Amino acid sequence: DIVMTQNPISSPVTLGQPASIFCRSSQSLVHSDGNTYLSWLQQRPGQPPRLLIYKISNRFSGVPDRFSGSGAVTDFTLKISRVEAEDVGIYYCVQSSQLPLTFGGGTKLEIK
Amino acid sequence: EVQLVESGGGLVKPGGSLRLSCVGSGMTFANYSMVWVRQAPGKGLEWVASISASGFNIYYSDSIKGRFSISRDNAKHSLYLEMSSLRGEDTAVYFCAAARTFDYWGQGTLVTVSS
Numbered sequence: 001d002i003v004m005t006q007n008p009i010s011s012p013v014t015l016g017q018p019a020s021i022f023c024r025s026s027q028s029l030v031h032s033d034g035n036t037y038l039s040w041l042q043q044r045p046g047q048p049p050r051l052l053i054y055k056i057s058n059r060f061s062g063v064p065d066r067f068s069g070s071g072a073v074t075d076f077t078l079k080i081s082r083v084e085a086e087d088v089g090i091y092y093c094v095q096s097s098q099l100p101l102t103f104g105g106g107t108k109l110e111i112k
Numbered sequence: 113e114v115q116l117v118e119s120g121g122g123l124v125k126p127g128g129s130l131r132l133s134c135v136g137s138g139m140t141f142a143n144y145s146m147v148w149v150r151q152a153p154g155k156g157l158e159w160v161a162s163i164s165a166s167g168f169n170i171y172y173s174d175s176i177k178g179r180f181s182i183s184r185d186n187a188k189h190s191l192y193l194e195m196s197s198l199r200g201e202d203t204a205v206y207f208c209a210a211a212r213t214f215d216y217w218g219q220g221t222l223v224t225v226s227s
Contacts, residue, residue: 039213041157048220049149049157054213092157096212100173101147101159 002027004093006104012112013083021078021107023093028073030097037096040069040078043106044089052091053078085111114138114216116208121221128198128225134191134208134218142186144211148193150204151220160206161193176202198225 003026013019021040029036040053051060053069056076066081080087088111093104120132134146148160161182162171170182181194191208205220 037212041214048207048217049209049214050217051214054215060215094157094214096214099162099171101162103157103159106156 001100002029002095002098002102004095004102004104006091006093006107008107009105010108010110012110013080014112015085016082019080019083019087019109021091021093021109023071023076023078023104025074025076025095027098029095030073035097036072038069038071038076039094039096040067041092041094042087042089043092044086047089049092080109083109083111114210116210116216116218118206118208118218118221121206121223123224123226124198125227126199126225129194129196130198130223132193132195132206132208132221132223134193136189136191136210136216139210139216141189144215146182146184146191147209147214148182148191149207149209149214150202150223151207152201152204155204158204163191195223198223200225 005024038056041049042052043049052063052067057069068079070077090106090108092106115137118134124130145164147162150158163182167184179197183192203225205222207220208218210216
């Protein structure tokens, strides 16, 4: 199974400042079809997860452009250019390149 | 607006059975592969099962294989999860999600396995 490792586990950030969350996979996420199925999800308190970024760097419909994704093969990053209060929650990376689908352990974004 | 609505959760005794449903609207349901994901209380996300858009391809996590069964009825815009031989560790909120890239999520339905 592919293990997804996220860090930090917790990230206290000042409003208006940037934040970065890292995700590393134990194997390459490049699929035989050429795509890399690495997504980023946001889960606000008491809410279901919501898709932010898919296939490394594609922002999903309605997602603010302060969110961006980058990376390749086994190392991936989610960046928030300027953190807002509504960004508080837990962020997960997830790979769907190989079965079983696996999630990172989550990064809790908090406001300082 | 795309909506996925789960139902069927509840309290069940160990060894019991439950059937979860997920109804989609605002989307061409038959075009999407679908996934069940669960989240134990205070824990992270765990993939449970996937089914292709046609229903032909089905995959399960090892933790539930042989006990759970995923299916769909595209005419009814519905996804199902039949759960049997339930254990305490199956206690979780169960979410349905659409597409390989987890585009859309339901609100979840809570399954509690306890005597």
